[in-house]
Amino acid sequence: MFIGRKDYLDDLESLWRKRTSSIVACRGRRRIGKSTLFREFAKRAADVYMEFEGLAPNPKHPVTNEDQLAEFAATLARLTASPVLSLPNWKDAFFWLDRAIDDSKKTVVLLDEISWMGGCDPNFPAVLRNAWETWFHRHERLIVVVCGSVSAWIKRNILGNTGFAGRFSRDARRWSRGARTGSPPFRPFRTGTP
Numbered sequence: 247m248f249i250g251r252k253d254y255l256d257d258l259e260s261l262w263r264k265r266t267s268s269i270v271a272c273r274g275r276r277r278i279g280k281s282t283l284f285r286e287f288a289k290r291a292a293d294v295y296m297e298f299e300g301l302a303p304n305p306k307h308p309v310t311n312e313d314q315l316a317e318f319a320a321t322l323a324r325l326t327a328s329p330v331l332s333l334p335n336w337k338d339a340f341f342w343l344d345r346a347i348d349d350s351k352k353t354v355v356l357l358d359e360i361s362w363m364g365g366c367d368p369n370f371p372a373v374l375r376n377a378w379e380t381w382f383h384r385h386e387r388l389i390v391v392v393c394g395s396v397s398a399w400i401k402r403n404i405l406g407n408t409g410f411a412g413r414f415s416r417d418a419r420r421w422s423r424g425a426r427t428g429s430p431p432f433r434p435f436r437t438g439t440p
């Protein structure tokens with residue numbers, strides 16, 4: 247059962263009214279309910295939900311960029327009921343993701359644990375930014391969510407990346423109504439929170 251988060255859900259819902267695409271960042275420590283919020287939002291307010299998750303580091307078998315791309319390809323194939331593509335790089339990955347987005351449908355794309363997804367490729371932030379500029383932002387009913395628990399990586403590589411400056415509709419770490427500086431971080435989920 248999903249509890250609370252009405253303010254966040256309402257704020258996300260308001261993004262559909264723009265009739266242009268949005269990019270949202272959500273970062274914060276583990277197990278505070280980041281992923282669950284977007285799953286719930288998509289369940290309530292989207293026609294299509296596409297969730298991708300970076301592969302976790304594995305000390306026994308170091309995870310490579312190729313592994314991350316293969317995971318992305320496998321997820322895309324499952325979500326689109328298509329054959330698994332061989333993706334040589336992130337540009338191709340985002341190109342095929344873009345092709346799978348249907349403008350007639352309200353779509354939420356969650357790029358979860360993005361520091362793992364992109365952490366093996368120093369070009370990842372720039373490629374994502376170009377994909378946003380060239381493809382994703384042209385959709386009318388798309389919300390792209392960049393999410394993860396490694397806040398510093400997201401801040402440095404995505405939010406702090408000058409190419410992304412000003413692109414973000416929301417940074418959930420500062421996601422509270424009317425707040426500007428010094429506002430609270432994304433509130434941890436607690437049972438019983440209204």
Ligand SMILES: Nc1ncnc2c1ncn2[C@@H]1O[C@H](COP(=O)(O)OP(=O)(O)OP(=O)(O)O)[C@@H](O)[C@H]1O
Nearest residue numbers: 247248249275276277278279280281282283395435
């Ligand atoms: N609003 C909510 N109502 C009910 N249960 C919730 C809510 N938010 C989170 N939970 C539960 O809390 C747990 C942690 O949530 P979630 O996996 O979304 O956290 P997270 O911040 O994405 O963690 P991680 O960084 O490890 O991915 C899950 O079991 C989830 O079902």
Ligand SMILES: [Mg+2]
Nearest residue numbers: 280281282358
């Ligand atoms: Mg999560």
